[in-house]
Amino acid sequence: GIQVEQSPPDLILQEGANSTLRCNFSDSVNNLQWFHQNPWGQLINLFYIPSGTKQNGRLSATTVATERYSLLYISSSQTTDSGVYFCAVEDNYGQNFVFGPGTRLSVLP
Amino acid sequence: DADVTQTPRNRITKTGKRIMLECSQTKGHDRMYWYRQDPGLGLRLIYYSFDVKDINKGEISDGYSVSRQAQAKFSLSLESAIPNQTALYFCATSTPGGSLSGANVLTFGAGSRLTVL
Numbered sequence: 370g371i372q373v374e375q376s377p378p379d380l381i382l383q384e385g386a387n388s389t390l391r392c393n394f395s396d397s398v399n400n401l402q403w404f405h406q407n408p409w410g411q412l413i414n415l416f417y418i419p420s421g422t423k424q425n426g427r428l429s430a431t432t433v434a435t436e437r438y439s440l441l442y443i444s445s446s447q448t449t450d451s452g453v454y455f456c457a458v459e460d461n462y463g464q465n466f467v468f469g470p471g472t473r474l475s476v477l478p
Numbered sequence: 479d480a481d482v483t484q485t486p487r488n489r490i491t492k493t494g495k496r497i498m499l500e501c502s503q504t505k506g507h508d509r510m511y512w513y514r515q516d517p518g519l520g521l522r523l524i525y526y527s528f529d530v531k532d533i534n535k536g537e538i539s540d541g542y543s544v545s546r547q548a549q550a551k552f553s554l555s556l557e558s559a560i561p562n563q564t565a566l567y568f569c570a571t572s573t574p575g576g577s578l579s580g581a582n583v584l585t586f587g588a589g590s591r592l593t594v595l
Contacts, residue, residue, distance in 0.1 A: 411589070416584075465526065468513075468522075
C-alpha cells in the first residue's frame with residue numbers, strides 16, 4: 370500500500386519564526402490533506418491540496434504531485450500553532466486515508 | 479453542537495471488559511471511519527463503512543468490531559479489552575463532493591481516550 374513519511378519528526382521554534390514541514394508519499398494520489406492536532410487532541414483540517422498551492426492566513430501548502438511531496442509553510446509562528454501536524458493521502462482505490470507519523474511542533478514564547 | 483460527536487470522551491476499564499465507543503454525525507456524510515492513535519505512530523484505520531450495509535476492515539481490525547446502526551451512527555466495540563488497546567480513538571466522516579471543493583474531506587470527532595488496566 371501507499372507509504373507516507375513526514376519530516377522533521379520534531380521541531381522547536383521561537384515565536385515569530387517561520388517553518389516548513391514536509392510530507393512524502395510513495396504513489397500518485399488524488400487527495401492529500403493536512404491536519405493540525407492541537408494540544409487538547411482535536412484534529413482540524415487545514416488544507417485539501419492534491420496539487421498546486423493554497424494559502425490561508427499565515428499558513429500555506431504546496432503539493433508537487435509529480436514528485437510525490439507536499440510542503441506546509443507556517444509563517445510568523447505563534448504559540449497556538451503548537452501541536453502535531455499530519456498529512457494524509459487517500460489511496461488510489463478511494464477506500465482509505467493513510468496518515469503520516471506527524472511532525473510535532475513546539476512554538477516557544 | 480459538534481458535527482461529529484464521540485462518546486465517551488474518556489474511559490478507564492479493566493482487562494477483559496467489553497467496551498463500546500459511539501459516534502454520531504450530523505453532516506449527512508455517507509462514509510464513516512474509526513482510527514486509533516498511538517504516540518509516534520500517527521493514525522491507523524480500524525474499520526470503515528461507506529453506507530449502512532457496508533463494513534470493511536482496516537489496517538488493524540483484530541480485537542475490534544463495529545456496527546453501522548444508521549447512516550449517522552457508527553459504533554466501535556472491544557469485546558474483551560486488553561492493555562495494548564489503550565489509545566486515543568477517533569471517529570471521522572467524509573463524503574465525495576461533500577466539501578466546497580467537491581473533494582472527499584475528512585471531518586474528525588473530538589476523540590475518545592481509552593485506558594485499559
